[in-house]
Amino acid sequence: MSATTHGHNDDTLAGRLSRATDVSVTRCYQCGKCTAGCPMAEEMDYTPSHILRLLQVGLDGFEDRVLRAYSPWVCLTCEMCYARCPQEVDIPKMMDFLRAESVRLKKVNPRAKDFVSLHKTFLDSIHYVGRLYEVGLIAGYKARSWHLFQDVLMAPKLFFKGKLKLFPHLIKNRKNMSQIFKKAGTARTEAAK
Amino acid sequence: MSRIGVFVCHCGTNISATVDCPGVAETLSHVPGVVHSVDYKYMCSDPGQTMIKDAIKEHKLDGVVVSACSPHMHEPTFRRACAEAGLNPYLCEMANLREHCSWVHDKEEATTVKAIDLVRKMVEKVKKNQPLYSIKVPVTKTALVLGGGIAGIQAALDIANAGHKVVMVERDPSIGGHMSQLSETFPTLDCSQCILTPRMVEVAQHPNITLHTYSELESLEGFIGNFKVKIRKKARCVDEKLCTGCGLCSQKCPTKKNLSEFNEGLGYRPAIYSPFPQAVPNKPVIDKTQCTFFLKGKCKVCEKVCPTKAIRYDQEDQILDIDIGAIVLATGFKVLQPDFFPEYGYGKYKDVIQGLQFERLASASGPTSGEMKRPSDGKEPETVVFVACAGSRDEAKGLPYCSKICCMYTAKHAMLYKHKVHHGNAYVFYMDIRSGGKMYDEFVRRAIEEDGVKYIRGRVSTIYEEDGKLIVKGADTLLGHQTVEIKADMVVLASAAVANDGAEELAQKLHVSYDPYHFFAEAHPKLRPVETNTAGIFLAGACQAPRDIPETVSQASGAASKVAALFSQSELTREPIIAVVNRTAPPLHSTCTGCALCVPACPYQAIEMEDIKNRDGKVVKRAAKINPGLCQGCGTCVALCRVKAIDLQGFSNEQIFAELMAL
Numbered sequence: 001m002s003a004t005t006h007g008h009n010d011d012t013l014a015g016r017l018s019r020a021t022d023v024s025v026t027r028c029y030q031c032g033k034c035t036a037g038c039p040m041a042e043e044m045d046y047t048p049s050h051i052l053r054l055l056q057v058g059l060d061g062f063e064d065r066v067l068r069a070y071s072p073w074v075c076l077t078c079e080m081c082y083a084r085c086p087q088e089v090d091i092p093k094m095m096d097f098l099r100a101e102s103v104r105l106k107k108v109n110p111r112a113k114d115f116v117s118l119h120k121t122f123l124d125s126i127h128y129v130g131r132l133y134e135v136g137l138i139a140g141y142k143a144r145s146w147h148l149f150q151d152v153l154m155a156p157k158l159f160f161k162g163k164l165k166l167f168p169h170l171i172k173n174r175k176n177m178s179q180i181f182k183k184a185g186t187a188r189t190e191a192a193k
Numbered sequence: 194m195s196r197i198g199v200f201v202c203h204c205g206t207n208i209s210a211t212v213d214c215p216g217v218a219e220t221l222s223h224v225p226g227v228v229h230s231v232d233y234k235y236m237c238s239d240p241g242q243t244m245i246k247d248a249i250k251e252h253k254l255d256g257v258v259v260s261a262c263s264p265h266m267h268e269p270t271f272r273r274a275c276a277e278a279g280l281n282p283y284l285c286e287m288a289n290l291r292e293h294c295s296w297v298h299d300k301e302e303a304t305t306v307k308a309i310d311l312v313r314k315m316v317e318k319v320k321k322n323q324p325l326y327s328i329k330v331p332v333t334k335t336a337l338v339l340g341g342g343i344a345g346i347q348a349a350l351d352i353a354n355a356g357h358k359v360v361m362v363e364r365d366p367s368i369g370g371h372m373s374q375l376s377e378t379f380p381t382l383d384c385s386q387c388i389l390t391p392r393m394v395e396v397a398q399h400p401n402i403t404l405h406t407y408s409e410l411e412s413l414e415g416f417i418g419n420f421k422v423k424i425r426k427k428a429r430c431v432d433e434k435l436c437t438g439c440g441l442c443s444q445k446c447p448t449k450k451n452l453s454e455f456n457e458g459l460g461y462r463p464a465i466y467s468p469f470p471q472a473v474p475n476k477p478v479i480d481k482t483q484c485t486f487f488l489k490g491k492c493k494v495c496e497k498v499c500p501t502k503a504i505r506y507d508q509e510d511q512i513l514d515i516d517i518g519a520i521v522l523a524t525g526f527k528v529l530q531p532d533f534f535p536e537y538g539y540g541k542y543k544d545v546i547q548g549l550q551f552e553r554l555a556s557a558s559g560p561t562s563g564e565m566k567r568p569s570d571g572k573e574p575e576t577v578v579f580v581a582c583a584g585s586r587d588e589a590k591g592l593p594y595c596s597k598i599c600c601m602y603t604a605k606h607a608m609l610y611k612h613k614v615h616h617g618n619a620y621v622f623y624m625d626i627r628s629g630g631k632m633y634d635e636f637v638r639r640a641i642e643e644d645g646v647k648y649i650r651g652r653v654s655t656i657y658e659e660d661g662k663l664i665v666k667g668a669d670t671l672l673g674h675q676t677v678e679i680k681a682d683m684v685v686l687a688s689a690a691v692a693n694d695g696a697e698e699l700a701q702k703l704h705v706s707y708d709p710y711h712f713f714a715e716a717h718p719k720l721r722p723v724e725t726n727t728a729g730i731f732l733a734g735a736c737q738a739p740r741d742i743p744e745t746v747s748q749a750s751g752a753a754s755k756v757a758a759l760f761s762q763s764e765l766t767r768e769p770i771i772a773v774v775n776r777t778a779p780p781l782h783s784t785c786t787g788c789a790l791c792v793p794a795c796p797y798q799a800i801e802m803e804d805i806k807n808r809d810g811k812v813v814k815r816a817a818k819i820n821p822g823l824c825q826g827c828g829t830c831v832a833l834c835r836v837k838a839i840d841l842q843g844f845s846n847e848q849i850f851a852e853l854m855a856l
Contacts, residue, residue: 031582031624032668037536037654041668041676050674084536084654086587 013063013101014055023094025055027087034081034091044071045109048081048091051098067105072098073112117144127181130171135164195226195320198254199312200245201290202236202261208290209234211300212308217260217290220309224316228252237267242274249278256319260288260312281324283769283843288315310856317855321848325769330822332418333518334760335360339410339699342370343742344523344734344749346392351753352521353401357760360515361396362424363406365454367472368393370525374455374549376556376563378742379605380636386471386558393473407478411512413703414798417729418518418765419822426511430479431465435503438475442495442504443467451483453560457550459568460560465495469558479506519729519756522705522713523749524693526735531583531688533590536655539686543569544663545656547583547688548602555609565613567683574617574682577610578665579603580653581623584689592689594710596739599687600627604637606685607646619646620679622653622667630743649677656684690739705730713737723752731755770843771824772831774817779807785816785838791830792817799823800830 010018014025028049035047046054046069054062075095082090099119102108108116121140125133138155142148158164171177199221203209214232222230229252233241236259248254257280259271264287272282288311298304334357338349341363349359361368372378373393375385396402411423446463453462455469462468464484467477485492486506496504528549532540539545544567546554557563567574581603585596600623607619626648628634640646651668658664662680669677692711700707705725706714713736716724723731733749734740740748759765776783782805792800803818817839819830831839831846840846 029586029624030670032651032670032674033654035654035668035670035674036651036666036676038676047668047674047676049668049670053670053674080654086589086652088589 012058013066014058016101017055017094017097021090021093021097023090023097025052025089025094028052028056028089029087030056031086033084033086034089037080037084039078039080040074040076043074045069046071048075048095051094052089052091064107066098067102067107068109069098070109070111071095072102073109073115114145114147117141120144123181127178128174129168130174130177131169133165133168135166136168138164195256196228196252196254197226197256197258197316197319198245198248198252199227199230199316200236200241200248200257200259200261201230201232201312202241202259203232203234204236204262204291204295205234208261208295208308211295211298211304212290213305216305217308217312221312221316224313226320227316229254236261237270242270245271245274246278249275249280254280255284256316256322257285258288258312258315258319259285260290260308260315262291263287263289281326283325284319284322286315286319286322288312314852314855317851318848321845321851323842323845325842328767328769328771328821329764330416330418330767331764332760332762333420333516334358335515335517336756336760337362337420337422337515337517337520338523339520340370340523340525340734340736341365341368341396341404341406342523342525342734342745343372343389343392344525344736344745345370345521346389346396347746347749348521348523348731348733348753348756349396349402350392350399351750352756352760353399355753355757355760357401357757359399359402360424360517361402361404362408362410363404364409364524365468366407366429366466366476366478367468367474368396368404368406369469369471369473371528371549372742373469373471374457374556375552376559377605377609379601380630380632382605382608384557386556390471390473393471397473404474405513406474408513410699410702413520416797416823416825417727418759420517420520420729422515422517422520424513424515426513428481428505428508428510429476430481430505430508431477432503432505432508433474433476435501436476436499437501437503438467438477439500440467440477441498441500443477445494445498447492447494448483448485451480456553456560457547459546459550459553471558479504519731519759520703521731521733521749521752521756522699522703522725522736523733523752524696524699524736526690526739527693529584529592529689529691531686534583534686537580537583537653537684537686538656538658538663542656542658542663542684543567544574544682545684545686547686548599548606549688551606551685555606555613563613565610565617572682573614574610575614576618576620576679576681577607577683577685578653578663578679578681579607579619579621579685579687580665581621581687582652583686585687586624587689592691592710594739595627596687596690597627598690598739598741600625601630601633601636601741603685603687604628604640604646608640608644611640611644611646619644620665620681621646621648622651622665623648624650624652630741651677690735693736696736703727703730723748723755729759768826769821770826770841771821772819772826772828772839772841774819774839776816779813782814783816783838784836785834786836787815787817788835789817790835791833791839794829794833795824796827796829797823797825799825 018024032049035049041047054066072095077092125137201214201218203214218230218232229248272285275285276282290308294308336352336359338345338361349361353359372389378385408426411425414421442465443463446465448464452458453460465477465479481487553559610619628637651670653667655666665679667677696711704727715722731752733752734745799820804812805814807813828841831841
C-alpha cells in the first residue's frame with residue numbers, strides 16, 4: 001500500500017503519516033466497518049472512520065482536532081479494524097503515529113495525560129533497565145501523574161508475594177538498548193519532518 | 194532494379210516535432226531503388242492517399258513504403274490505396290516512425306538518423322516482397338450458443354430468427370439460468386418466470402434451434418467460420434424421446450432428501466428430478482451420486498412406475514461432433530457463497546442467507562410458496578437486515594470490483610419483504626447506492642419513501658446470535674460515525690457476483706482471454722464489447738462482467754447481430770500471412786526432408802504430410818503441407834524447420850534478413 005497522493009513535501013498530518021508509516025488515508029472509502037467492530041468506539045470522541053475522514057478532508061482545524069482527540073489513547077491496538085478492513089488500512093499503526101505526534105507537538109488530550117505518563121515511565125524502564133522494573137514504574141508514574149496514593153494499599157500484598165523487587169534486574173547489554181532508543185528517536189524525528 | 198516510392202508522414206506534429214521529416218524524405222531519395230520520395234502533413238488523409246495513388250501510376254512504382262504510424266493503425270488504409278492504384282497491396286509496407294521513434298525520443302539529430310534507418314530497413318524489405326492474394330474460406334452457417342440463461346436464450350432466438358441454425362448447449366438439465374430462480378425483477382417488479390418461460394419454450398420449439406441440455410463443450414478446433422466442436426451429452430439415464438415429462442418417477446422416487454440446487458439449498462428434490470416444474474425440456478435426469486440404484490445396486494422404482502418405459506440406467510455419455518461457424522459465449526456467473534466472511538456467520542446461522550436464497554424464499558414457486566418464512570424455524574421474520582457489498586468492493590478479499598446488480602436487488606428484496614410483511618422492519622446497510630439505469634433510482638427511492646425501508650450508510654462489522662436474535666453491528670457514518678446495533682430475525686447478504694465454475698478452463702479451451710477474476714475479456718472495452726480476441730467467438734451476458742437483465746439482453750442481441758453479419762456472407766476473406774512449404778521442380782520437389790517435426794509443433798493442427806507422386810502415380814517423396822485455411826501465421830514451424838523449407842508469406846527469412854542487413 002504505497003502512499004501515492006501524498007508527496008514528499010506534503011506537510012499535512014496525513015502526508016507525514018503516510019511517509020512515516022506508509023498508511024494512506026486516501027485508501028479508506030468510509031464504509032465504517034472499523035467503527036462498527038471497534039470495542040472502544042463507545043469511549044472514543046472520534047471513531048476510527050471519523051478520524052480517517054478528518055484526515056482525508058484535512059481542512060483548517062481538522063488536524064488539530066485529530067491531534068487533540070482522545071481516541072488514539074483509548075485504542076487498544078486489538079487490530080479488529082485492520083483485520084476486517086476491506087481496503088487494508090492499518091488503523092492501529094495510524095493510531096500509534098497519532099499518539100507520537102500529539103506528544104511531539106504537545107497537543108495531548110487533557111483526559112489522556114495519565115496515559116502519557118504511564119507510556120513514558122514504561123519506556124523509561126525499558127530504556128534504562130532493559131526490562132520492566134515494577135517499583136520504578138510505580139514510582140515514576142506517581143511522580144509524573146501526581147496520583148500519589150492511588151492503589152497504595154495494594155503495595156504490601158504485592159511486596160510479600162514477591163511481585164515488587166526493590167532493585168531492578170538489569171539486562172546484560174544495556175548499551176545496545178540505549179542505542180536502539182537513540183536510533184528509534186532519530187528515525188521518528190526524521191520521519192516527522 | 195526496383196522502383197520504390199517512399200512517403201514520409203508528419204502525423205500533424207506527432208512525428209515532425211522530433212523528426213526532420215523533409216530530411217528523411219531527402220535522404221531516402223538517394224537510396225538505390227527509391228525513385229520517388231516525398232513528405233506530407235497527413236498521409237492518411239484523402240489528399241495524402243491520392244498522392245500515393247498518383248505516384249504509383251506516374252512513376253510506375255513496384256513497391257511503396259509509408260513512414261508513418263503503427264501498421265496496426267493504418268496499414269489497411271494504405272494497402273487499400275495501393276490496391277486502388279493497381280499495385281498489389283502486399284507490396285506496400287509501413288515504417289513506424291511514430292510509436293517507435295518520435296514519441297519515445299527527444300528532438301535531436303540521432304532521432305532523425307534512427308528514423309532514416311527505420312525507413313531504409315523497410316525499403317530493403319519491400320525489394321524482396323512478393324505479391325500475395327487474400328485467402329477465401331467458406332463459412333458454416335451454424336452458431337453455437339454456450340449457456341442457456343437469458344443471455345443464451347436471447348442470442349439463440351435472435352440468430353435463429355435471422356434464419357440461421359443454432360446449437361444451444363446448457364450444462365444444467367434445464368435452460369433458464371439464474372433468471373428462472375428470481376422471484377420478481379427490478380425496476381418493474383414483474384414476475385421473472387412469467388417473462389422468461391415463454392422465451393424458454395420458444396427456444397425449444399424453434400425449428401432452427403437444436404437444444405442440448407445436460408451437455409458441455411468438450412473441445413474446440415478450427416477457426417472463424419469453420420469451428421469443429423465436440424459436445425459431451427451427459428447421460429440423463431432417461432430416453433428423451435420416450436419420456437413425456439409426466440413426473441411420476443420424481444413423485445415415487447424414495448430418495449427425496451437431496452438439497453435442491455434450484456432452490457439454493459433451501460428445499461429438497463428427489464434423485465430423479467427436473468429442476469423446476471416449468472423446466473425446458475421437461476425431462477428428468479437421474480443424479481447418479483444420489484440415486485439408490487447407482488449407490489446400492491437396487492431400487493429401480495422409477496423404471497417400474499414409468500408409463501412409457503423411458504428409464505435407461507445403462508445410458509452413457511455421448512460425444513457429438515458438430516461443425517460451427519461462430520460461437521456465442523453466454524455461460525453466466527455465479528453468486529459467491531459468502532462464507533469467507535466468518536464475521537457474518539453465513540453457514541453458521543441458518544437465518545443468515547444470501548441474495549439468491551432470498552429470491553427463492555420470496556418466489557411463489559419456492560420452498561415456502563412465496564410466504565416470508567425464515568429457514569431456521571419457519572417463523573415470519575419481524576426484522577430483516579440486508580447487507581449490501583457482502584463480498585464486492587473488498588480488496589482484502591480479492592474482489593475489488595462492484596458487482597453492479599446488488600444495489601438494485603437489495604432494494605427489491607427489501608421492498609418484496611415489506612410487501613409481504615407490512616408491519617416488519619427492513620434495514621439496508623449500504624456504502625453507496627449505485628442505481629444508474631432507466632427507472633432505477635426511482636425504484637430505490639420508492640423502497641425508501643413508499644415502503645419505508647430504512648437505509649443506513651455503513652458497513653456491517655459482525656453478526657452474532659444472542660437470545661434467539663441475530664445481532665447486527667454496524668456503523669452509521671452519516672450520523673457522526675456512531676455504532677448501530679440491530680436485533681434481527683433474518684439477515685440477507687448481497688453476495689458478490691463472480692465468474693462461473695470452470696470459466697477459466699473453458700476460456701483456455703476456446704483460446705479466449707480472461708481477466709484476473711476469470712470473467713471473459715472483450716476485444717475492446719468500449720468499441721468491441723461483444724467480441725473476444727478470437728475471431729468468431731462473441732460474448733453475451735454476465736460471463737463478461739456482472740450485469741443485470743436489460744443489459745444482458747441487449748448485449749446478447751448485439752452478439753447475435755455480429756453472428757448474423759458474419760453469416761450474411763458465404764465466404765470470408767483472410768490475410769495471406771501464412772506459412773508455406775516450398776515446392777520446386779523435380780527431382781527435388783521440395784527442400785522439405787519430410788522429418789515431420791513441424792506437424793506436432795503447429796498449435797492449430799494446420800500441417801499434414803503429403804505424398805508427392807510422379808506421373809505414374811508412384812510416391813517419390815513425402816513433404817509437409819500447410820492447410821491455408823487453418824494456418825494462423827504464427828511462425829512456429831518456420832523457426833522449427835531444420836532445412837528452412839518453410840517460409841512465412843510476407844515475413845520470409847529473405848525479407849527479414851534484408852531488413853537486418855540494411856542496418
